[in-house]
Amino acid sequence: MARPGRPPKEKPKLHPLVDSFLDMLTTERGAAMNTRQAYWRDLADFSLYLRSTYSKEIVDSSTDEIKAYLEDLGNKIHVKGQNKAQIATRTVARRLSALRQFYRYLVSENIRKDDPTSAIESPKQTRTLPKTLSEAEVSTLIKTAGQGGSADSVRLVCLLEMLYATGLRVSELVGLPMSAIGEDMQFLMVAGKGGRERMVPISEPAQKALKSYLDVRKQFISPDDKGTQAQWLFPSRTSESGHLTRQRFAQLLKDLADAAQIDSDRVSPHILRHAFATHLLSNGADLRSVQKMLGHADIATTQIYTHIIGDKAKKTVEDKHPLSKTGTDD
Numbered sequence: 001m002a003r004p005g006r007p008p009k010e011k012p013k014l015h016p017l018v019d020s021f022l023d024m025l026t027t028e029r030g031a032a033m034n035t036r037q038a039y040w041r042d043l044a045d046f047s048l049y050l051r052s053t054y055s056k057e058i059v060d061s062s063t064d065e066i067k068a069y070l071e072d073l074g075n076k077i078h079v080k081g082q083n084k085a086q087i088a089t090r091t092v093a094r095r096l097s098a099l100r101q102f103y104r105y106l107v108s109e110n111i112r113k114d115d116p117t118s119a120i121e122s123p124k125q126t127r128t129l130p131k132t133l134s135e136a137e138v139s140t141l142i143k144t145a146g147q148g149g150s151a152d153s154v155r156l157v158c159l160l161e162m163l164y165a166t167g168l169r170v171s172e173l174v175g176l177p178m179s180a181i182g183e184d185m186q187f188l189m190v191a192g193k194g195g196r197e198r199m200v201p202i203s204e205p206a207q208k209a210l211k212s213y214l215d216v217r218k219q220f221i222s223p224d225d226k227g228t229q230a231q232w233l234f235p236s237r238t239s240e241s242g243h244l245t246r247q248r249f250a251q252l253l254k255d256l257a258d259a260a261q262i263d264s265d266r267v268s269p270h271i272l273r274h275a276f277a278t279h280l281l282s283n284g285a286d287l288r289s290v291q292k293m294l295g296h297a298d299i300a301t302t303q304i305y306t307h308i309i310g311d312k313a314k315k316t317v318e319d320k321h322p323l324s325k326t327g328t329d330d
Contacts, residue, residue: 011044012044012047012048014040014043014044014047014058015047015057015058015059017058017059017106017111018040018043018044018047018058018102020109021039021043021101021102021105021106022036022039022040024105025039025101032171034171038098039098039101039102042094042095042098042099043058043098043099043102045073045095046058046061046066046069046095046099049069049072050065050069053065053068053069058102059106059111059112061116062116063116063117063119063120065116066096066099066116066117066120067120070092070095070096070120073088073091073092073095074088074089074091074092089123089124092123093122093123096117096120096122096123097122099117100115100117103115103116103117131266131271131274132271132274132275132278133262133266133267133271133272133274133275135275135279137262138160138164138272138275138279140260140262141160141253141256141257141260141262141267142157142160142161142164143260144256144259144260145157145160145256151216151219151220154209154212154213154215154216155213155216155217155220155234156252156256157209157212157213158206158209158210158212158213159173159234159244159249159252160209160272161203161205161206161208161209161210162202162206162209162210163269163272163273163276164206164272164275164276165202165203165205165206165276166188166190166200166201166202166206166276166293167200167273167276167277167280167293167294168188168190168200168273169270169273169295170246170249170250170269170270170273171246172190172191172295173234173249173269174234174243174244174245174246174249175232175241175243176188176190176232176233176234177231177232177233178230178231178232178233180233181210181233182199182202185202185207185210185211186201186202186207187199187200187201187202188200188202190295196295198292198293198295200293201293217233217235220234220235220236220237221235221237222237228242229242229243232244236248246269249269250268250269253267253268253269253272254267254268273294276294277294280293
């Protein structure tokens, strides 16, 4: 969204085959809108680099030009602290992955005979452990959120309890339709990545917070709403989508962290998702159940959380679930 007083920045017009590729991701692979937008940003950045540096379009690029772009990208990343190299490596690897997918698509459609990314190796990445919060810190956030007593406060408590109870991705949480609430509010039906639907149980504290929030939910819907806002569990009068945005929720959490005297850099919707997973595993939940609730397609993705819980808890997880040793997923 553009800053007040500034016109919105016009999106660059890319080669038509970029749109064709993105349409394929959506229709054939079931990619979510956020995924589509991420691919667009990556391909747009390379397209603009090619035009300004070589006066070429993305469909005509060479291996050497892609290598030069990735090197330039890595050099331009400015991050304070010791993690600059790590962030640069991750960014370059993600950008290369997007380019690989695009050129493989062109080859599959007989638009190009060669894949210019095939001879480029992905940079080696060191595994980073997910950031998380302690159980006491999560409790402090929820307690602080509830001190306001306003409708905004009630909604924020509900968002926190729901996120911490279900481990939903932030886009899944803010985009929940009213129809996602199951019978007696005991579970949610969530449409995740790739259109995969899963049932997620709701804890008793989250159920209680949800009931309290539903009593004030109408305050977040415009009187003249035609259904754009009312269809969502967390409606918004100001967002184009009609529901609370990821960015607004993230900002609310930053403000809450400051009020709770917790480092705001350690608090985000995704970190609360990590807290959900690590706390469940620390208390003896089996890896497969956590995988299903998180919506991970591969149990190896869930397995990384076992590296940040204590050795005793890790052994409990492994003893309870043999698949956690093999990384097998079915």
